[in-house]
Amino acid sequence: MYFLNGDRLYINPGRRCGNVDEQINSCLSQLGQINSGKKIFKLNFFVDAESDDIYNEMKADIEAKVARQFSSEVIMNLIAQPPLTCKIIVEAFLYDPSEWNTKSIIKGENSAILFQKENTDILIGNVQSDQKSGYRKDAENTFSALSEMLEEVKFPVNSIVRQWNYLEDIIGFDGDKQKYQEFNNVRSEFYNDHFEAKGYPAATGIGTNRGGIIIEFVAVKSSEAITTPVDNPEQIAAHNYSEKVLVGEECVLKTTPKFERARYLELFNKKMIFISGTASITGEKTIGVDDPALQTEITIQNIQRLYSGDVLKSLSDNKLQPKYGHARVYVKNRKDFAAIKSTFKKHFGNLPVVYIIADICRPDLLVEIEGKVILE
Structure with missing residues (x-):
């Protein structure tokens, strides 16, 4: 990760015509050949899973293979979102071990890595529940x-x-209650008033085929860090949405999605903006219904507003040059892939990107994009 003096890499299988197991082995083999002086601490595997049994078997198999391959603790996350270009894509997160001390935090099946340097602690990990006992x-x-x-x-x-x-x-x-709305209600209860003074995290809420609920997180505790929310004036903040875009009965409690459109982080002279999952929404209304190219265009315009000249001036007295660092592009329907990819490349060229199939939080949204912007 950038603020750990590291990187984020996307690994594709060498042979895209092999079965899933062969493609997993191909990706792991490539990971073993990385010799940059940086160290892998987290792996996200994006792959389809046709049943809960297949998901659980695949997760156990990959965990065992990762444990055998790496001598130090590596966080593993299996995300049931089919890639659009092969059967599996691996997202690898690296850090600089000469700069950071690390400690593994294991709580049952959940895990995180604590990074420490001077008076700064960073916690990165994921937690999961897939009990099938109600959403x-x-x-x-x-x-x-x-x-x-x-x-x-x-x-x-x-x-x-x-x-x-x-x-x-x-x-x-789940019965008469929409799952995303139930998640938002629980998130609001957990956050309570903790974020009132400094704004909410940047966030993505995205669908998967299996796995229950997974939360992946980055937390920072440091007297060195500067962090602040970044807004898009063309969009109503998600946490300020009106009742008409929330799903559920009128008489039932419905809370808004608690996240910021983006969040600025400055740490040890590294400056960046986390771009939340962004879609084709103006105000709080979906734009470009049934038009994947237009939705991609509007989505990119929304993202670009989050690192506009006016935003950068408000963040720093120094003249900052923004560079989009990487992206995940979530595509609802496979048939829209060509239009979405063409529109994305028109703006971002050969930027490192992964395209995956995932359901999005509104039925009329066809694409969602997230990423980071590095400021130099």
Whole structure:
């Protein structure tokens, strides 16, 4: 990761016509050949899973292979989102071991890495619940596990600066309650008033095919860090949405999605903006219904507003040059891939990017994009 003097790499299998196991082995082999002086500490595997049994078997198999290959603790996350160009893509996170001391934090099946340097602590990890005992219960379990992880290293809740929320069947229903809305209700209860003074984390809430609920997070505790929310004036902040865009019965409590459109982080002279999952929304209305190219265009315009000249002036007295660092592009329907990819490349060229199939938090949204902007 950038602020760990590291990197983020996307690894594709060498042979895209092999079966899933062969492609996993190909990716792991390539990871073993990285010789940059940086060290891998986290791996996200994006892959399809046709059933819960297949998901659980694949997760156990990959965990065992990762444990055999790496001598130090590596956090592993299996995200049931099919890549659009092969059967599996691996996202590898690296840090500079000459700059940072590390400590593994293990709480049951959940894990994180604590990075320490001078008077700065950074906690990066993921927690998961897939108990099939009701969606609200899984949401409560994941936030409870996140709370335990933070408490273990004495991090306050408001130390979270970036969060990814992977939600199985995100726009489906558990009885008469929409799953994404149930997740948002539990998130609001967990956050309570912890973020009132400094704004919410940047975040992505995205669908998966399996796995229940996974929360991936970055938390920072440091007297050196400067962090602040970044808004897009063309969009209503998600946490200020009106009742008309929230799903559920009129008489039932519905809370808004608690995240910022983006979040600025400055640490040890490294400056960056976390770009939240962004879609084709103006105000709080979806734009470009049934038009994937237009939705991609509007989404990119929304992202570019988050690192506009006016935004950069408000963040620093120095003249900052923005460079988009990487992206994940979530595509709802495979048939829209060509139009979405063409539009994305028109703006960002050969930027490191992964395209994956994932359901999005509104039925009429066809694409969602996230990433980071490095400021130099």
